[in-house]
Amino acid sequence: MLNKWMRRDSKRRILYNQHEGERLRWKMIAKSTILPKDITKQAKKILHKEFPRDSSITRIRNRCNLTGRPRGIIRQYGISRIKFRELADAGKFAGVTRSSW
Numbered sequence: 275m276l277n278k279w280m281r282r283d284s285k286r287r288i289l290y291n292q293h294e295g296e297r298l299r300w301k302m303i304a305k306s307t308i309l310p311k312d313i314t315k316q317a318k319k320i321l322h323k324e325f326p327r328d329s330s331i332t333r334i335r336n337r338c339n340l341t342g343r344p345r346g347i348i349r350q351y352g353i354s355r356i357k358f359r360e361l362a363d364a365g366k367f368a369g370v371t372r373s374s375w
């Protein structure tokens with residue numbers, strides 16, 4: 275099920291993958307303390323003006339692949355804790371059992 279938030283997040287992931295290398299290079303130049311200040315200022319300007327805002331990694335949100343829920347994601351499986359519990363109880367994951375003590 276793709277809702278508008280999942281579509282937006284997938285667009286952001288595509289933009290990030292397109293601009294990742296070049297953006298990282300400019301970011302390192304902007305953060306450098308060895309280079310002169312005017313070069314770092316110019317690199318910061320380029321970062322803000324030439325790259326789309328959504329190409330930043332901080333704009334990407336981990337979401338459940340089944341429901342689009344933004345919180346409580348189990349990274350190994352890419353689904354929310356609620357769906358994980360439902361699927362684990364149904365025996366869909368090999369080696370996953372409910373804890374008992």
